[in-house]
Amino acid sequence: MKQTAAPSLAAAMLEEARRRPRARRVWAATGILLLVWANLGWVLTRPEHFVAPTLITVTGDLGNWFAFNGIVFFLALCWLGSRNPWLERSFGLDEMLLFHRRLAMVTVVFFAGHAVFRSWSISMQMGMVYDLSLLYRLRLSEWPLTLGRVVYFAMLGCAVLAYVGQAMQKLAFRHWKRPHLLYYVLFPAGMLHAMLWGNDMGKHPLVDLWWTLMVLFAVDCALRLQYVRRQRPILRWRLDAMYREADHTVTAVLTPATSAARKSALIRRWPGQFAVLRVPDLAGMNEPHPFTLSGAAPGAAHAAAARALPIQCTIKEAGDFTRSFLRLAPGTSLLVEGPYGKFLHDVWSHRALALLAGGVGVTPFLSLLRSMDAAGQHLPTVLLWSNKSRTDVFAVGELVALCRRLPLTVVHCLSRETEDFVAQSPAQQGMHWQSGRLDTAAVTRWLTGEEGCYACGPEPWLAGVLRSLQQAHGIHPRQVRREHFFW
Ligand SMILES: Cc1cc2nc3c(=O)[nH]c(=O)nc-3n(C[C@H](O)[C@H](O)[C@H](O)COP(=O)(O)OP(=O)(O)OC[C@H]3O[C@@H](n4cnc5c(N)ncnc54)[C@H](O)[C@@H]3O)c2cc1C
Structure with a gap:
């Protein structure tokens, strides 16, 4: 055809x-x-x-x-x-x-x-x-x-x-x-x-x-x-695989289990969008919980190509639902609603991007970077990613590879690691490690203030980041697009 x-x-x-x-x-x-x-x-x-x-x-x-x-x-x-x-x-x-x-x-x-x-x-x-x-x-x-x-x-x-x-x-x-x-x-x-x-x-x-x-x-x-x-009874997806990313964090790979799911709106998802997941057949898990679709988004790709891409969510344990989710067996049937959200829709209106992530708040940005890589289109991007320790960080190998292929700089800010640890971390092209929080000094060092800013992470962390952006480059909080993970 x-x-x-x-x-x-x-x-x-x-x-x-x-x-x-x-x-x-x-x-x-x-x-x-x-x-x-x-x-x-x-x-x-x-x-x-x-x-x-x-x-x-x-x-x-x-x-x-x-x-x-x-x-x-x-x-x-x-x-x-x-x-x-x-x-x-x-x-x-x-x-x-x-x-x-x-x-x-x-x-x-x-x-x-x-x-x-x-x-x-x-x-x-x-x-x-x-x-x-x-x-x-x-x-x-x-x-x-x-x-x-x-x-x-x-x-x-x-x-x-x-x-x-x-x-x-x-x-x-x-x-x-x-x-x-x-x-x-x-x-x-x-x-x-x-x-x-x-x-x-x-x-x-x-x-x-x-x-x-x-x-x-x-x-x-x-x-x-x-x-x-x-729609709801037939939008079933199947948990194909689940692999461990870091302590208490997994990535779940889902494929459509019904033809309705295969044709659902999810095949036209955009980078950074999220879906609402529930596990209808398990007691206590039939509540809708939102998770970012962290894989490459087919976006405008042809439907046939889009259908071939499974969806994936990277999930960190937070409470009852996520704890049970981490223990699901492959083959489990899930109800997936979406895609929702528009967090990153306007990234292409900027000449360069600053992506600021706290913990698992990196998932929309991973989706964007993977999508850019898959589509062969990119923007100069700095990803500033806060975590407590090295064991919280995941996708390191993939990000190193992306740094080679894209105009990408990744900076890991580890609040609980020492300078010694950072000094021992291997230097890799485009990837940097530093101890301490993502504070004004880090923002001053890594950003020019000309980038389009996007932030996703826990509320207290977000408040600190907005303050740092304003102090370092006079970026008003209104200029920073934000995704709230905890409604
Ligand atoms: C748009 C969006 C995208 C998200 N993407 C991811 C992701 O990619 N990876 C990830 O690990 N987490 C993500 N989250 C957070 C995730 O939805 C919550 O961690 C999860 O729902 C917590 O449920 P729980 O029962 O395990 O924990 P609980 O202890 O019940 O809740 C922990 C916190 O999660 C929030 N929360 C709980 N239930 C819901 C709900 N049904 N809807 C919205 N918020 C809720 C509450 O603010 C609560 O304080 C996202 C949240 C939103 C809103």
Whole structure:
């Protein structure tokens, strides 16, 4: 069969990077449009209140304002949290989930504002200063209002569980994630409460907005259901091999186990992207965990060539999932979702690169260097890689070979090794060893400040690196693209 020439890796990645900001602007504009619609609706449905405001109308209207905006935020949360594939293509899953977390807090505050101000207004209508029971009482006789309260408390409960589990790491994934699915019921239940209890919901343009939000919610549910029912069960990959890289670090090689997996989006992955892995047949391992696809990415290569490449992830033991993962036997079946992320999409817009890695945070950079090598395209690159000791370092032989083939300098910064150890380390072309942290002195020595900077590693390490870049070369943290490994 005749094949047309595939675009080069650089050209294809640049095109991908260019497409995203455009799509992001469209999504941002859609969100803003919905908010403008909600606020316009709020103004247009109560003109008389602006002419002769009273404390009762002001508090009531403020309560409604919180609800109208809150419901738009709630819809955005559903789209972000359901890993909506359309949004994912524009923002990347990591950015979506981080934004989801922040927006969730704002949404909870908005619905609290709704409850507090509406209750205040109703209390005054009843001739009371504040009837606190309006915030929590559950009466069947006023069931649409009771429904609103139930929705709010359930929403708050799920948010607290997620915070304790995700941010504080005090709750197992399944214990906060399963209740989180309740949000798919809470959104329509909240809308029902608004329709039945809200006195302005039937008026234009609010009624049109509510129907639009419901349709958007239904579309999101349909996309997720389609994935869960049709895609998920068949996107099986097989653990072909697992080899030890360093202490507590392995590389797992996976090949597609079904024809659906062979045709999945993963064959068009880009350097530095990640996949979400789970082991559905093993108890305790059916939770999605993200890992970078550390091998060479076929990117724009022909589908046939891309399919021939297995995927690989380099995994360091961190907790229960990774500990069990390190003990998996070849042949184990895995569910692999992705590819996600856009950390390195714009590397080709720079003339030179500075890649700063902390520990296993090197995996996106290994993927990039391997991809450059495979595609025969490269940029002058300095990889500054921090580890505690020599036993944490892996892929040394491969990096030495890459230093010979690419305009690459690799600097290992080993915080727990002595100067003596470094003096004894064999000098190799392009590869350097130094004791101590990746600090301002190291950044000054190895970087010119002209490179495009990319950093990936644990949060405290990242904070130090950003400080060093600023002190050494005046590089503002905003100029440094970062990948967060621990959401
Ligand atoms: C985009 C991305 C790429 C990553 N790439 C790699 C990689 O190439 N190699 C590697 O070794 N590690 C990688 N990680 C980190 C890896 O996902 C976590 O180490 C792993 O999920 C920890 O799970 P655990 O149960 O073993 O440890 P736990 O003790 O449960 O968690 C350790 C830390 O990992 C984070 N974490 C736990 N579960 C999840 C989850 N489901 N989703 C996101 N973060 C979680 C938490 O912040 C937690 O503090 C990556 C993470 C992200 C977000």
